[in-house]
Amino acid sequence: MAFQGTERYVATAELSLAVNAAIQLGRPLLVKGEPGTGKTLLAEQVAESQGARLITWHVKSTTKAQQGLYEYDAVSRLRDSQLGDPRVQEVANYIKPGKLWDAFTAEDPVVLLIDEIDKADIEFPNDLLLELDRMEFHVYETGETIRAQRRPVIIITSNNEKELPDAFLRRCFFHFIRFPERETLEHIVQVHYPDLQARLVKEALDLFLDLRSVPGLKKKPSTSELVDWLVLLLGDEAAQRALHGEGGLPPLAGALVKNEQDLQLLERQAFMRRRRS
Structure with a gap:
């Protein structure tokens, strides 16, 4: 087979x-x-x-x-x-x-x-x-x-x-195993959460892929961490609303960022964006 x-x-x-x-x-x-x-x-x-x-x-x-x-x-x-x-x-x-x-x-x-x-x-x-x-x-x-x-x-x-x-x-x-393309990630999310709203999936994936693209990140978040993050987002409406925020860390960042160096890097970038705005 x-x-x-x-x-x-x-x-x-x-x-x-x-x-x-x-x-x-x-x-x-x-x-x-x-x-x-x-x-x-x-x-x-x-x-x-x-x-x-x-x-x-x-x-x-x-x-x-x-x-x-x-x-x-x-x-x-x-x-x-x-x-x-x-x-x-x-x-x-x-x-x-x-x-x-x-x-x-x-x-x-x-x-x-x-x-x-x-x-x-x-x-x-x-x-x-x-x-x-x-x-x-x-x-x-x-x-x-x-x-x-x-x-x-x-x-x-x-x-x-x-x-x-x-x-x-x-x-x-x-x-x-290469990191999945966006289309494959959407399929993976659909397999785990078939009833998830398309808007939430799009916003979460946008933020997740932006995070992976940050230069100098020591550990990029993985597919399994994306799934864990979505579990937390589903149970937290405030975190879902925070996906719309600009210039800060992603909501429930501890599910995606796993060491202090990356956390400090993202905090510095968020600070610089706020100063420019």
Whole structure:
């Protein structure tokens, strides 16, 4: 079944093409883009559209590739041996399967999300090359080989915090999610709030896009922050009226501006506009 987005996820033609190409090739889909553009949500919606189960591996700075395969709890086995526990005779009792193990051994269709791979050590992607390429790995403690019963759809996200190795990139199908055009943003808003007044949508989008275009902004507001902002606007008539104001910060600015440098920049610009008026 070709992916074309879902009722809750607006996918551009380029993104749909990338998802379907990765599935057809049987390669991981590496998705990059600024935070808040829907990279993680994409995996959830691909799973929903394919009728597949989602397995999520959230990568942290301390995550090791081995944890995605399995972990051997030698300490517990030693403790149990000292206590005379009969479980120590079977080493498999101390093997904890990881996310790749779960995905490879699943009998049902699976989408495996490896989320924010660039947070881990630079060697992390290289340590998964063979497993992702061959869809198998060896468990040395038990001597067994875990092979994928059916190839899972693998989606890997990155916020581009660090460069990924060329050998890893070669094995992926790559797509960069560009920030949506105004028409796509309007579609996204309509999906979330179909009954929203056209006037409010236009005014909110005008202000939101103006904010993103401010030179020197350290963190531009994202699509997800636009949606959060609209939630707040819907429940605050005073904030809606403030959209008409000129020369000040946007109403409920904390939903869009997330650091003090950007706040000070916008306040300075607002002050200069008031002086000129």
